[in-house]
Amino acid sequence: MPDDVTSERVAAMAAAARVPLEGGSAARIARAVTPTVARFAAEKVDLALETEPASFVAVQRRELGR
Amino acid sequence: MTDPAQLTLKEVAAAIRRRKLSSVELTRALLERIARWQPKLNAFVRVEADEALAAAKAADRAFARGKPKGPLHGVPLAHKDMYYSAGKPAGCGSKLREGWIAPVTSTAIVRLEAAGSFRLGALHMSEFAYSPTGHNSYLGPAHNPWDVSRITGGSSSGSGAAVASRLTHAALGSDTGGSIRLPAHFCGVTGFKPTYGRVSRANALPLSFTLDTVGPLAQTAEDCALITALIAGPDPLDPTTAGAPAWNAKTARRSPKGLKVGVPAKFYVDDLEPDVAAALDAALDAFTRLGAKIVKVELPDQTALSAAALIVLAVEATSAHAPWLRTRAADYGPQVRNRLENGLAYSAIEYLEALRWRAPALAAHLDALGDIDVVVAPASRLVAPTIEETDVGAGPDAEAAIQAVTRFMRPVNYLGLPTLVVPAGQSRQGLPIGLQLIGRPFGDETLIALGAAFQNATDHHRRMPAPP
Numbered sequence: 001m002p003d004d005v006t007s008e009r010v011a012a013m014a015a016a017a018r019v020p021l022e023g024g025s026a027a028r029i030a031r032a033v034t035p036t037v038a039r040f041a042a043e044k045v046d047l048a049l050e051t052e053p054a055s056f057v058a059v060q061r062r063e064l065g066r
Numbered sequence: 067m068t069d070p071a072q073l074t075l076k077e078v079a080a081a082i083r084r085r086k087l088s089s090v091e092l093t094r095a096l097l098e099r100i101a102r103w104q105p106k107l108n109a110f111v112r113v114e115a116d117e118a119l120a121a122a123k124a125a126d127r128a129f130a131r132g133k134p135k136g137p138l139h140g141v142p143l144a145h146k147d148m149y150y151s152a153g154k155p156a157g158c159g160s161k162l163r164e165g166w167i168a169p170v171t172s173t174a175i176v177r178l179e180a181a182g183s184f185r186l187g188a189l190h191m192s193e194f195a196y197s198p199t200g201h202n203s204y205l206g207p208a209h210n211p212w213d214v215s216r217i218t219g220g221s222s223s224g225s226g227a228a229v230a231s232r233l234t235h236a237a238l239g240s241d242t243g244g245s246i247r248l249p250a251h252f253c254g255v256t257g258f259k260p261t262y263g264r265v266s267r268a269n270a271l272p273l274s275f276t277l278d279t280v281g282p283l284a285q286t287a288e289d290c291a292l293i294t295a296l297i298a299g300p301d302p303l304d305p306t307t308a309g310a311p312a313w314n315a316k317t318a319r320r321s322p323k324g325l326k327v328g329v330p331a332k333f334y335v336d337d338l339e340p341d342v343a344a345a346l347d348a349a350l351d352a353f354t355r356l357g358a359k360i361v362k363v364e365l366p367d368q369t370a371l372s373a374a375a376l377i378v379l380a381v382e383a384t385s386a387h388a389p390w391l392r393t394r395a396a397d398y399g400p401q402v403r404n405r406l407e408n409g410l411a412y413s414a415i416e417y418l419e420a421l422r423w424r425a426p427a428l429a430a431h432l433d434a435l436g437d438i439d440v441v442v443a444p445a446s447r448l449v450a451p452t453i454e455e456t457d458v459g460a461g462p463d464a465e466a467a468i469q470a471v472t473r474f475m476r477p478v479n480y481l482g483l484p485t486l487v488v489p490a491g492q493s494r495q496g497l498p499i500g501l502q503l504i505g506r507p508f509g510d511e512t513l514i515a516l517g518a519a520f521q522n523a524t525d526h527h528r529r530m531p532a533p534p
Contacts, residue, residue, distance in 0.1 A: 048426075
């Protein structure tokens with residue numbers, strides 16, 4: 001996973017989302033999000049194949065019996 | 067009697083019940099106070115004086131007939147302008163919602179009105195609840211009642227300012243990345259972010275469906291409990307509340323004796339302003355005197371949780387706003403437009419990995435806690451900065467500045483934890499300092515119990531800004 005975001009990537013993703021960007025915006029966005037993308041990538045999260053977003057609720061609800 | 071505006075919510079509701087105060091007297095007192103403060107604070111976006119007085123008269127008549135509606139009978143309340151009331155405007159802090167009339171009513175509002183409260187008006191907020199400072203390029207900034215040159219915090223900016231200056235006894239806010247807790251800290255009031263899934267978000271403005279929570283700001287932990295007890299619980303309109311437990315009033319009144327309180331060994335205690343560090347130390351002494359046991363806790367790396375939270379928030383907010391970004395982007399304020407555009411840059415895999423990681427991240431957090439009941443942490447390293455120094459607009463440093471303000475906020479949202487912010491001191495400049503009491507999932511009532519005991523032993527929550 002790339003841990004720095006290029007303006008080319010941003011421009012392509014905005015086009016795919018059909019959201020027009022003004023000149024210079026792609027570079028600004030790339031600068032703004034790169035620290036977040038890099039920090040999350042550095043965590044190298046190792047997710048079990050079976051883990052889905054709703055698994056959170058299962059962990060959360062275990063506390064109800066505490 | 068004492069100025070009714072200065073009573074707590076619990077006290078004012080009891081005064082009406084005991085016929086020591088009428089709803090009309092209370093409503094007039096609040097309207098007079100709003101007229102004095104509003105030009106200084108910009109806390110309200112609408113004051114509905116005539117309708118509020120009519121509702122107060124109706125409440126007094128109903129009470130005279132022996133038909134009180136519930137525990138908030140006759141109490142006028144104002145909420146963040148993102149809670150829909152059918153037939154009323156809900157501007158959500160944006161030009162894009164100018165003139166929009168809500169077709170439905172938020173579940174939280176339905177439940178508060180069923181308990182007898184009614185609308186006093188609507189409160190200032192950051193545009194679409196997407197800024198932590200209280201700046202709003204469309205409405206102008208809200209001002210902190212302790213020093214009007216300073217920020218209120220956001221996005222529940224009007225809720226913080228209005229409760230601090232006693233213009234409403236409680237106000238709903240919302241918290242996706244600190245939007246209840248930051249105004250509570252900066253304005254010196256009590257703010258409660260419930261466990262994710264405990265309170266229905268139905269028909270309130272969404273920002274990030276994975277992280278959004280609905281909760282109150284009020285003078286005291288007991289007042290927050292009074293509101294939360296009414297609005298919590300399952301709602302067919304919000305599936306995240308399925309199976310949510312009913313409010314346990316007994317636990318909310320328990321003694322703090324024997325509670326295990328964790329103090330983070332790092333992150334939340336790094337680089338604190340000296341006044342904030344002193345407030346934390348004093349609070350820990352108070353908790354010890356109340357019978358709690360204080361222990362150090364090594365939490366998992368909070369910066370990774372913050373990054374994951376930011377990815378989830380950014381993508382979900384941008385997804386919700388994509389239709390307007392395509393057609394009316396120029397109608398957003400520059401900062402919110404930029405933040406929404408940032409959400410275009412994350413890949414689907416990054417978003418889903420951030421979302422799927424919530425379960426193991428929460429499990430790791432609970433492992434780190436062991437049998438700790440509550441974690442205590444500052445709400446911010448800083449007291450309220452000035453409006454001018456945080457007016458970063460859409461400048462190149464805006465995202466970094468926003469993340470600095472919300473540094474201690476995002477991990478709680480990502481893990482869906484309940485958190486109570488209590489006033490815990492003042493800086494040398496006289497600005498409020500709030501502490502976060504962070505609970506276990508569905509440990510909401512334990513936080514209220516500890517917060518209420520702390521407030522019975524201290525007077526930070528009773529301090530009020532000087533009137534204009």
